[in-house]
Amino acid sequence: xxxxxxxxxxxxxxxxxxxxxxxxxxxxxxxxxxxxxxxxxxxxxxxxxxxxxxxxxxxxxxxxxxxxxxxxxxxxxxxxxxxxxxxxxxxxxxxxxxxxxxxxxxxxxxxxxxxxxxxxxxxxxxxxxxxxxxxxxxxxxxxxxxxxxxxxxxxxxxxx
Amino acid sequence: xxxxxxxxxxxxxxxxxxxxxxxxxxxxxxxxxxxxxxxxxxxxxxxxxxxxxxxxxxxxxxxxxxxxxxxxxxxxxxxxxxxxxxxxxxxxxxxxxxxxxxxxxxxxxxxxxxx
Amino acid sequence: xxxxxxxxxxxxxxxxxxxxxxxxxxxxxxxxxxxxxxxxxxxxxxxxxxxxxxxxxxxxxxxxxxxxxxxxxxxxxxxxxxxxxxxxxxxxxxxxxxxxxxxxxxxxxxxxxxxxxxxxxxxxxxxxxxxxxxxxxxxxxxxxxxxxxxxxxxxxxxxxxxxxxxxxxxxxxxxxxxxxxxxxxxxxxxxxxxxxxxxxxxxxxxxxxxxxxxxxxxxxxxxxxxxxxxxxxxxxxxxxxxxxxxxxxxxxxxxxxxxxxxxxxxxxxxxxxxxxxxxxxxxxxxxxxxxxxxxxxxxxxxxxxxxxxxxxxxxxxxxxxxxxxxxxxxxxxxxxxxxxxxxxxxxxxxxxxxxxxxxxxxxxxxxxxxxxxxxxxxxxxxxxxxxxxxxxxxxxxxxxxxxxxxxxxxxxxxxxxxxxxxxxxxxxxxxxxxxxxxxxxxxxxxxxxxxxxxxxxxxxxxxxxxxxxxxxxxxxxxxxxxxxxxxxxxxxxxxxxxxxxxxxxxxxxxxxxxxxxxxxxxxxxxxxxxxxxxxxx
Amino acid sequence: xxxxxxxxxxxxxxxxxxxxxxxxxxxxxxxxxxxxxxxxxxxxxxxxxxxxxxxxxxxxxxxxxxxxxxxxxxxxxxxxxxxxxxxxxxxxxxxxxxxxxxxxxxxxxxxxxxxxxxxxxx
Numbered sequence: 001x002x003x004x005x006x007x008x009x010x011x012x013x014x015x016x017x018x019x020x021x022x023x024x025x026x027x028x029x030x031x032x033x034x035x036x037x038x039x040x041x042x043x044x045x046x047x048x049x050x051x052x053x054x055x056x057x058x059x060x061x062x063x064x065x066x067x068x069x070x071x072x073x074x075x076x077x078x079x080x081x082x083x084x085x086x087x088x089x090x091x092x093x094x095x096x097x098x099x100x101x102x103x104x105x106x107x108x109x110x111x112x113x114x115x116x117x118x119x120x121x122x123x124x125x126x127x128x129x130x131x132x133x134x135x136x137x138x139x140x141x142x143x144x145x146x147x148x149x150x151x152x153x154x155x156x157x158x159x160x
Numbered sequence: 161x162x163x164x165x166x167x168x169x170x171x172x173x174x175x176x177x178x179x180x181x182x183x184x185x186x187x188x189x190x191x192x193x194x195x196x197x198x199x200x201x202x203x204x205x206x207x208x209x210x211x212x213x214x215x216x217x218x219x220x221x222x223x224x225x226x227x228x229x230x231x232x233x234x235x236x237x238x239x240x241x242x243x244x245x246x247x248x249x250x251x252x253x254x255x256x257x258x259x260x261x262x263x264x265x266x267x268x269x270x271x272x273x274x275x
Numbered sequence: 276x277x278x279x280x281x282x283x284x285x286x287x288x289x290x291x292x293x294x295x296x297x298x299x300x301x302x303x304x305x306x307x308x309x310x311x312x313x314x315x316x317x318x319x320x321x322x323x324x325x326x327x328x329x330x331x332x333x334x335x336x337x338x339x340x341x342x343x344x345x346x347x348x349x350x351x352x353x354x355x356x357x358x359x360x361x362x363x364x365x366x367x368x369x370x371x372x373x374x375x376x377x378x379x380x381x382x383x384x385x386x387x388x389x390x391x392x393x394x395x396x397x398x399x400x401x402x403x404x405x406x407x408x409x410x411x412x413x414x415x416x417x418x419x420x421x422x423x424x425x426x427x428x429x430x431x432x433x434x435x436x437x438x439x440x441x442x443x444x445x446x447x448x449x450x451x452x453x454x455x456x457x458x459x460x461x462x463x464x465x466x467x468x469x470x471x472x473x474x475x476x477x478x479x480x481x482x483x484x485x486x487x488x489x490x491x492x493x494x495x496x497x498x499x500x501x502x503x504x505x506x507x508x509x510x511x512x513x514x515x516x517x518x519x520x521x522x523x524x525x526x527x528x529x530x531x532x533x534x535x536x537x538x539x540x541x542x543x544x545x546x547x548x549x550x551x552x553x554x555x556x557x558x559x560x561x562x563x564x565x566x567x568x569x570x571x572x573x574x575x576x577x578x579x580x581x582x583x584x585x586x587x588x589x590x591x592x593x594x595x596x597x598x599x600x601x602x603x604x605x606x607x608x609x610x611x612x613x614x615x616x617x618x619x620x621x622x623x624x625x626x627x628x629x630x631x632x633x634x635x636x637x638x639x640x641x642x643x644x645x646x647x648x649x650x651x652x653x654x655x656x657x658x659x660x661x662x663x664x665x666x667x668x669x670x671x672x673x674x675x676x677x678x679x680x681x682x683x684x685x686x687x688x689x690x691x692x693x694x695x696x697x698x699x700x701x702x703x704x705x706x707x708x709x710x711x712x713x714x715x716x717x718x719x720x721x722x723x724x725x726x727x728x729x730x731x732x733x734x735x736x737x738x739x740x741x742x743x744x745x746x747x748x749x750x751x752x753x754x755x756x757x758x759x760x761x762x763x764x765x766x767x768x769x770x771x772x773x774x775x776x777x778x779x780x781x782x783x784x785x786x787x788x789x790x791x792x793x794x795x796x797x798x799x800x801x802x803x804x805x806x807x808x809x810x811x812x
Numbered sequence: 813x814x815x816x817x818x819x820x821x822x823x824x825x826x827x828x829x830x831x832x833x834x835x836x837x838x839x840x841x842x843x844x845x846x847x848x849x850x851x852x853x854x855x856x857x858x859x860x861x862x863x864x865x866x867x868x869x870x871x872x873x874x875x876x877x878x879x880x881x882x883x884x885x886x887x888x889x890x891x892x893x894x895x896x897x898x899x900x901x902x903x904x905x906x907x908x909x910x911x912x913x914x915x916x917x918x919x920x921x922x923x924x925x926x927x928x929x930x931x932x933x934x
Binding site for chain 3: 822823825826827829830831832834835836837839840880881883884885886887888890891894895898901902905908909910911913915916917919920922923924926927928930931932
Binding site: 032033034038039140143146147150151 | 216218237241244248251252255
């Protein structure tokens with residue numbers, strides 16, 4: 001499949017950054033507003049899915065390898081579990097302990113994000129949200145991409 | 161009565177989904193049936209957490225107001241995430257099944273020993 | 276040194292789940308370095324998990340119930356919304372099984388899966404199943420149980436269909452995921468029903484508050500049926516031969532663990548959460564006085580007898596070795612259920628205290644059933660590993676194409692003989708000890724049950740004698756002349772399980788006293804499990 | 813000084829199984845004794861076996877021995893009589909095992925209904 005018409009391609013290329021930014025916003029504000037890693041990640045991944053639809057899976061598969069996506073996905077998971085592991089060492093000394101909230105383990109961390117919005121209020125949670133978001137973006141995108149690729153191959157096979 | 165409607169909807173959704181799984185022959189329709197059951201269960205969870213006139217439990221200074229319980233929503237979200245994974249897995253199985261058997265009829269993939 | 280050990284034991288409940296999870300995702304990165312490095316890494320991760328699991332279960336057996344709260348501390352009696360792990364005797368017992376099986380499977384797959392592609396995903400999924408299985412066996416939270424159930428189901432389904440070039444393997448994977456998805460959704464529905472009434476997801480708090488009204492009964496039915504299906508009770512067992520028979524053998528060994536984890540879920544629900552009400556509440560219909568315990572006990576016994584009979588009769592007819600073992604595994608699950616049902620039907624309210632008590636034979640049945648879980652896991656896995664070894668050398672497991680294997684594969688044949696004796700309950704293997712306990716205690720409940728159990732055990736022996744005759748004995752088949760013994764890693768994996776079988780067979784009392792009795796006590800008296808959370812002491 | 817008595821004791825204790833008991837060590841000793849008795853009885857027999865003569869060849873009622881592959885009884889043929897006798901039972905079982913995933917779910921619903929009737933009504 002060579003993708004859809006030029007209009008669709010152009011428009012989806014223009015829209016993609018906005019969708020990505022919106023998704024990242026949802027991830028970053030996961031601890032303050034409804035949303036979080038999965039929701040934001042799903043939004044970003046849906047933006048990439050739009051690219052797959054507009055440009056065709058074969059074109060996208062050439063640009064982005066599924067191998068790299070799976071590495072990104074494991075990095076997200078490792079980040080999440082690694083942050084949980086840190087809880088054993090710091091803070092309440094329990095697995096998954098939120099040692100970065102109201103703390104003196106990392107003094108400079110409290111300074112980040114100070115200002116009008118005061119976004120940095122949840123310690124470890126935004127970091128975990130980012131890890132989950134990375135995993136969800138990579139995972140969902142890989143699923144959509146691989147499936148689209150596999151089905152497009154079937155179609156070609158039957159047409160011949 | 162009006163508060164019972166979501167529960168009736170849950171029962172209907174689960175039954176419709178089970179009907180699709182048991183009586184439909186197309187694999188895709190079976191998967192759709194499972195997804196419908198899942199929506200029913202999710203609706204049930206969400207309905208449990210609903211209170212009339214409640215607000216989201218995320219704002220400061222609303223301690224006096226009625227806040228809805230966030231736990232069922234967290235459960236529903238987890239269930240949705242799992243549902244996505246299951247759905248993706250089932251659909252990719254269907255892709256493979258179609259490659260091997262060249263059919264999506266559930267009665268034709270009974271397997272057996274292909275020797 | 277002691278401090279480090281204490282620290283590790285303190286955090287072992289979390290580490291047991293977290294190490295395989297972390298290892299699963301690290302495997303993808305490590306496999307970029309090289310295949311050998313990846314294999315060693317996975318073995319180390321699995322060994323660490325097993326060591327921590329065994330350490331934890333040892334700690335529970337010596338020091339009593341352990342509670343691990345994620346992300347903070349807890350005080351008995353306060354409102355509990357944190358996720359926590361609570362490990363008592365039965366959990367610790369199941370942990371032993373979950374520590375052995377994946378480790379053996381991973382050692383086995385070094386040579387068995389050597390020439391396959393996509394092995395990084397294979398190992399990732401096996402470690403994920405391990406984490407999910409261990410999580411199911413330790414969690415004290417209903418919803419967390421559901422999450423781990425789904426993790427195991429998804430990973431298992433993907434692994435069942437690992438040989439995607441075989442159509443029926445993919446079909447088996449699809450059937451398994453449909454079955455598990457529906458089962459897990461009904462479990463979730465039951466959890467939601469319970470949550471809606473009692474505002475709690477914690478198993479101990481639920482057990483403390485439960486009223487056994489209509490909605491609770493509905494929840495019990497949903498969760499019992501769904502978990503029984505995942506455990507492979509006839510007539511909901513049909514996915515099991517498909518899945519066991521078509522997955523790679525190393526995967527099947529791990530699948531046995533997940534099946535037993537579902538079985539553990541059944542125990543936890545009927546004994547702990549509903550236990551007190553099922554055992555003590557009475558119901559009169561006309562002149563009869565029925566306890567729900569007796570009703571459920573009879574129901575379980577009926578299903579168990581059906582399971583044994585159908586499993587054995589189907590096993591004896593199969594011509595494919597792996598499918599045959601799968602049906603034998605169904606029958607073995609039936610033995611466990613038979614013992615548990617027999618124990619359940621003998622519960623009576625103690626006239627002095629009003630608490631639920633077991634008769635003597637019921638206690639033996641409970642112990643025998645729990646003991647048989649361990650034996651079933653070991654015996655059936657050994658047979659599956661042997662089947663995998665046959666597949667590895669002869670490229671088929673169809674009994675119509677095999678013959679004379681014992682002439683070239685002497686170690687495999689010895690392991691098969693050990694598995695044969697153990698699974699059909701012949702002395703001096705481990706299966707005999709637990710089956711003897713089951714026979715003698717079910718005879719007290721109803722002699723017919725014991726007769727059926729013994730007869731089906733004989734048929735199991737006949738089933739595997741058929742394999743012995745047609746695959747291992749006889750003249751060499753012409754196209755199997757040049758087969759060799761399997762590589763060392765597979766022999767080591769089979770050897771570990773065979774040694775355990777012989778050890779348990781030679782010293783059954785040791786195992787029963789140290790491991791099985793605490794598990795049985797934890798099941799039949801849940802008050803301590805509940806009081807650890809609610810603080811009702 | 814290590815107290816072997818104390819270490820060995822849990823290994824040697826007998827498993828009580830309700831009305832009976834089971835001790836593999838005792839069983840092993842009994843087995844060895846029986847083997848000894850059999851060996852002694854065997855010693856009374858006559859030694860007529862000679863290698864390399866007609867005695868070592870398989871005897872098939874006077875017929876010549878066939879091809880090795882064909883002489884081996886294959887898996888499906890073992891217990892032919894058993895499955896032939898129980899054909900009626902196997903017909904039912906085979907009807908149960910359709911391999912169709914919809915039927916699996918149907919069985920699940922049936923069992924769930926049974927559970928519900930038993931638990932809810934009784």
